[in-house]
Amino acid sequence: MKVLFAASEADPFIKTGGLGDVAYALPKYLNELDVDARVVIPKYKTISEEYLKDLEFVKSLNIWVGWRNQYCGIFKCQVGKVTYYLVDNEYYFARDGLYGYYDDGERFAFFDRAVMEMLKEINWKPDVIHCNDWQTGMIPVLHKLQYKSDPFYSDMKSAYSIHNLAFQGIYDSNILGELFGWDEEQFRNGGLEFHGGVSFMKGGINYSDKVVTVSPTYAEEIKTPFYGERMDGLLRSQEHKLMGILNGIDYDAYNPETDKLIFKNYSISSMKDKKINKSRLQKELKLPVKAKVPMLGLVSRLTPQKGIDILISILGRILQEDVQFVVLGTGDQDYEEHFKNLQRKYPDKVSANIKFDNQAAHKIYAASDIFLMPSLFEPCGLGQLIALRYGAVPVVRETGGLKDTIIPYNQYTKEGNGFSFENYSAHELETVINMALNHYKDKKTWEGIMRSAMSSDNSWERSAEIYKKLYKELIQ
Numbered sequence: 001m002k003v004l005f006a007a008s009e010a011d012p013f014i015k016t017g018g019l020g021d022v023a024y025a026l027p028k029y030l031n032e033l034d035v036d037a038r039v040v041i042p043k044y045k046t047i048s049e050e051y052l053k054d055l056e057f058v059k060s061l062n063i064w065v066g067w068r069n070q071y072c073g074i075f076k077c078q079v080g081k082v083t084y085y086l087v088d089n090e091y092y093f094a095r096d097g098l099y100g101y102y103d104d105g106e107r108f109a110f111f112d113r114a115v116m117e118m119l120k121e122i123n124w125k126p127d128v129i130h131c132n133d134w135q136t137g138m139i140p141v142l143h144k145l146q147y148k149s150d151p152f153y154s155d156m157k158s159a160y161s162i163h164n165l166a167f168q169g170i171y172d173s174n175i176l177g178e179l180f181g182w183d184e185e186q187f188r189n190g191g192l193e194f195h196g197g198v199s200f201m202k203g204g205i206n207y208s209d210k211v212v213t214v215s216p217t218y219a220e221e222i223k224t225p226f227y228g229e230r231m232d233g234l235l236r237s238q239e240h241k242l243m244g245i246l247n248g249i250d251y252d253a254y255n256p257e258t259d260k261l262i263f264k265n266y267s268i269s270s271m272k273d274k275k276i277n278k279s280r281l282q283k284e285l286k287l288p289v290k291a292k293v294p295m296l297g298l299v300s301r302l303t304p305q306k307g308i309d310i311l312i313s314i315l316g317r318i319l320q321e322d323v324q325f326v327v328l329g330t331g332d333q334d335y336e337e338h339f340k341n342l343q344r345k346y347p348d349k350v351s352a353n354i355k356f357d358n359q360a361a362h363k364i365y366a367a368s369d370i371f372l373m374p375s376l377f378e379p380c381g382l383g384q385l386i387a388l389r390y391g392a393v394p395v396v397r398e399t400g401g402l403k404d405t406i407i408p409y410n411q412y413t414k415e416g417n418g419f420s421f422e423n424y425s426a427h428e429l430e431t432v433i434n435m436a437l438n439h440y441k442d443k444k445t446w447e448g449i450m451r452s453a454m455s456s457d458n459s460w461e462r463s464a465e466i467y468k469k470l471y472k473e474l475i476q
Contacts, residue, residue: 002036003027003471004126006115008108008135009098010039012079013047013086016098018247018382019132019163022214024079025250029464031081035471038126040115042107043075043086045094051077055086061121063089065110066179072114074122085122087114099135105171108200109179112138120152127475130159134169137204138180141192144207145182157474160208162201163379165222165229169200195230205234209474211242214380215401219244227377245467246404247380248460254365254389261362268454271447274366274391281367285351287324294440295324296433297368297392299361299383302331302339302354307374307397310426312338318433319346326368328353328360368392369446370436374421374429378402384418385458391450394418395436397429405458409439409449417452 009015010023023039030037043055058074073088087093092107101107116139119125131139140158147153175198176182191206192198205211213219221227223236235242252258256274257267263280266273275291282289296318300306312335319325319342327339327350339352353360365371371387373396380401384394388405396402398420409416419436421428440446 001034001128001468001471001475002124002126003030003038003128003130004115004119005037005039005130005132006112006136006139007039007041007132008111010041010084013041013051013084014044014098017164018214018380021250021382022161022163022247023132025248025460026464026467027082028080028250029248029460030468032461033464033468035468038083038085038124040085040087040118042093042111043073043088044098045090046096046098047086051079058085058122061117063110063114063117064181065106065113066177066181070110072110072117074118085118087111087118089114105169105175105200106179108135108169109138109175112136112142113180115139116142116147116153120150125152126156128157128159128471130161131204131208132161133163134167134199134201134204136160137169137200137202139204140207140209141186141203142180145186155475157210157471158208159210159212159470159474160204161212161214162205162222163214165201165227165231165379168194168202168229168231170194170197171200173198202231202234205231205238209241210470211235211238212470213242213244214247215404216244216246217403218379218400221377221400243470245470246401246458246463247382247385248458248463249382249385249389251389251459251461254386256366256390259362259366261359262366263363264366266366268391268451271391271450271454277363277366278369281326281363282324284363285326285353287326287351288348290324293322293324294369294437295326295367296370296372297364297387298325298327298329298372299364300327300329300331300373302329302335304332305376305378306331307376307424307429308332308335310424310429311372311374313426314430314433315342317430319349321437323437324349324351326351326353326364328355328357328364330354330356365390365392369440370395370433372433373397373402375399375402376424381405388417388453388456388458391454393436393446393449393453395429395433396420397424398422405456407452411439411445414445414448415452416449417456418449
């Protein structure tokens with residue numbers, strides 16, 4: 001079976017968020033299951049230098065973008081068992097950032113058509129093209145409207161993954177002629193029209209053979225007005241082909257037994273060594289070195305989506321207890337300043353690290369006793385999965401992937417790998433944090449919860465099996 005994973009970013013070349021992680025990890029694990037999974041992304045100016053030098057030029061071709069005839073270079077590179085293709089055009093991609101330009105619609109219209117043209121030029125015929133987010137949303141449209149009549153493309157199927165429903169690639173309807181050379185029929189018939197504009201994401205949803213979101217609960221949530229970002233009606237109409245598959249994490253990259261970024265390696269059979277990570281981080285952050293004081297960790301973008309507002313409203317009271325709080329992340333300036341002020345007010349209890357630092361993140365996961373993730377919404381979430389792996393017991397709101405992966409601790413059955421609350425409420429968050437802190441005082445109980453957390457299976461291996469099954473069903 002052959003699968004092409006089309007995305008706007010992929011680790012280790014370049015990434016801005018969770019999509020980059022998925023575009024790296026899922027193909028890697030699919031290849032372990034004897035799926036020839038390859039990846040195609042744009043060749044950005046800011047791609048990691050160590051990979052640029054290993055790129056092999058394959059060939060050049062011309063791509064029509066409406067009336068424009070644009071150069072396209074195809075490069076490839078091998079990372080492990082996975083082949084990556086990079087689509088080159090300096091006018092579109094030799095820029096400092098990945099997104100946010102006035103001509104993003106044109107840039108990714110070029111990329112989407114280049115992906116389709118590339119396949120025939122390199123004579124590699126995937127069974128399934130797996131597209132991701134709005135930037136690749138027009139690939140299923142191009143396939144159905146233009147390429148399917150060509151025998152080379154006729155048997156191909158398409159899957160479309162929604163990672164971030166909020167970004168929908170909406171542009172003026174004149175792009176149909178300007179960028180794709182089409183008349184307005186696709187606008188008038190509703191296939192692409194979205195509130196007066198044209199949406200790449202709507203195209204991906206309507207024209208793909210399967211639509212996937214990154215958790216089963218989120219697949220249900222986005223069919224409601226609150227989570228649906230004005231696409232809930234469309235998603236309800238397409239629910240026959242909509243499913244949720246949980247993201248995983250790369251167990252090679254996130255493994256406390258082998259992680260070179262933490263102070264001391266440990267495992268479920270040597271959990272006492274986790275305490276060494278805690279004491280070393282306390283020392284590094286100039287917090288009092290106290291083994292019995294629970295450390296609450298937060299590694300997050302500091303935005304309203306992540307529940308920072310309800311956390312801030314109750315942190316003052318939580319800090320009256322004998323606790324320590326360590327935060328790492330950047331985002332809204334008001335939130336950043338609030339955490340800095342808390343550090344000034346409680347220098348023995350709070351460490352505010354307003355930055356992005358991968359090594360610091362690993363250290364916090366390894367050191368924390370409790371990991372906070374009170375999100376307003378969370379399609380899947382990676383933080384809670386990493387926290388489970390490192391035995392940092394998550395406190396989460398029951399939404400999206402958080403609900404699917406965190407089993408609330410039951411003091412009667414002794415089952416559960418974390419703590420959760422249902423409503424987006426500061427009062428409920430405070431209640432569940434205090435519940436976790438009370439259980440932390442009982443060493444035997446807490447070790448049981450930690451063991452349950454570290455025993456949770458959130459590897460890509462399990463999710464990759466589900467994707468392989470999905471691809472098989474599409475091509476049968």
